[in-house]
Amino acid sequence: MDLTSVASYRRASSRDDLALAPGETYLAGGTWVFSEPNRDLTGLVDIMTMPWEPIEWSDAGLRIGATCTIARLLNEPARADAPAMALFAEAANALLASFKIWNEATVVGNICRAYAAGAMTAALVTLDATAEIWEPDGGVRTVPVAQIPVGNGLSSLATGEVVRAVDIPAAALAGRTALHKVALAELGRSGAVVTGRIDASGTTTLVVTAATYAPHVARFDALPSTADAASAARQATTFYTDALGSADWRHHLAGVLAERVVADLAETEAS
Numbered sequence: 723m724d725l726t727s728v729a730s731y732r733r734a735s736s737r738d739d740l741a742l743a744p745g746e747t748y749l750a751g752g753t754w755v756f757s758e759p760n761r762d763l764t765g766l767v768d769i770m771t772m773p774w775e776p777i778e779w780s781d782a783g784l785r786i787g788a789t790c791t792i793a794r795l796l797n798e799p800a801r802a803d804a805p806a807m808a809l810f811a812e813a814a815n816a817l818l819a820s821f822k823i824w825n826e827a828t829v830v831g832n833i834c835r836a837y838a839a840g841a842m843t844a845a846l847v848t849l850d851a852t853a854e855i856w857e858p859d860g861g862v863r864t865v866p867v868a869q870i871p872v873g874n875g876l877s878s879l880a881t882g883e884v885v886r887a888v889d890i891p892a893a894a895l896a897g898r899t900a901l902h903k904v905a906l907a908e909l910g911r912s913g914a915v916v917t918g919r920i921d922a923s924g925t926t927t928l929v930v931t932a933a934t935y936a937p938h939v940a941r942f943d944a945l946p947s948t949a950d951a952a953s954a955a956r957q958a959t960t961f962y963t964d965a966l967g968s969a970d971w972r973h974h975l976a977g978v979l980a981e982r983v984v985a986d987l988a989e990t991e992a993s
């Protein structure tokens with residue numbers, strides 16, 4: 723939609739260009755920025771023109787730059803040493819109206835938007851991703867992606883902070899993953915999503931999103947029983963009610979989905 727209050731648009735090509743004037747905000751793929759009136763905005767700073775590689779591989783793992791669209795990530799060829807890449811496509815399909823936004827929406831924009839149903843957030847948290855944040859005073863800090871969403875649509879980023887990239891460690895990419903979700907409408911926004919990863923050592927990570935305001939992470943030294951997985955998922959503290967489901971429904975479903983994820987992980991472990 724037209725943003726009628728916006729009077730300026732700048733393409734960023736250097737770090738200096740990222741300094742925000744009052745009323746400005748960052749524009750990545752724009753799938754959210756242009757989806758609402760956003761009447762408090764007077765200027766846009768386009769970060770898609772920053773000279774950042776969308777995808778970079780190293781011995782340390784995978785770096786996804788802030789200019790990487792979901793479609794670009796999904797086009798990355800599969801690698802034998804990174805079976806967990808399969809989680810990206812599953813997460814992309816868990817987004818509402820998924821394929822409509824893949825070509826424009828960025829992976830990093832999804833975590834910055836910080837919706838509870840941020841499926842890229844779900845995948846990145848499950849893979850122990852960290853975010854490199856550029857601070858407005860020139861500093862740089864690194865935080866777990868799990869710490870960025872703090873409410874449904876509320877992030878821990880301060881004004882003028884830019885997520886430069888997210889980094890996924892090679893060890894996490896070597897794990898096996900699973901995702902289960904539920905939505906009230908078949909193609910509707912997810913009401914609850916549970917994702918999981920099992921490493922070669924058996925160490926298992928379960929993550930609840932969409933059902934909770936912020937990601938809920940549970941870790942186990944070995945693949946848990948389905949009962950333990952369900953119990954751990956239901957220990958999340960921020961289940962919420964909205965038009966897409968009630969808190970008690972989400973609480974119940976988080977456990978059911980966790981059982982399914984563990985069953986899937988048990989199969990991949992056995993194969």
Ligand SMILES: Cc1cc2nc3c(=O)[nH]c(=O)nc-3n(C[C@H](O)[C@H](O)[C@H](O)COP(=O)(O)OP(=O)(O)OC[C@H]3O[C@@H](n4cnc5c(N)ncnc54)[C@H](O)[C@@H]3O)c2cc1C
Nearest residue numbers: 748750751752753754755817818828831832834837840885
């Ligand atoms: C049809 C449709 C369906 C959608 N379905 C879902 C869904 O199921 N789940 C969901 O979570 N979202 C959904 N969205 C919302 C949104 O499209 C996604 O969250 C998307 O991933 C945002 O990425 P973007 O690159 O388009 O971000 P933009 O719209 O460009 O930006 C989103 C916000 O993040 C900020 N931002 C972007 N990049 C950075 C950065 N690098 N550093 C700091 N701030 C930054 C922007 O300033 C803005 O506030 C949907 C939107 C539409 C239109």
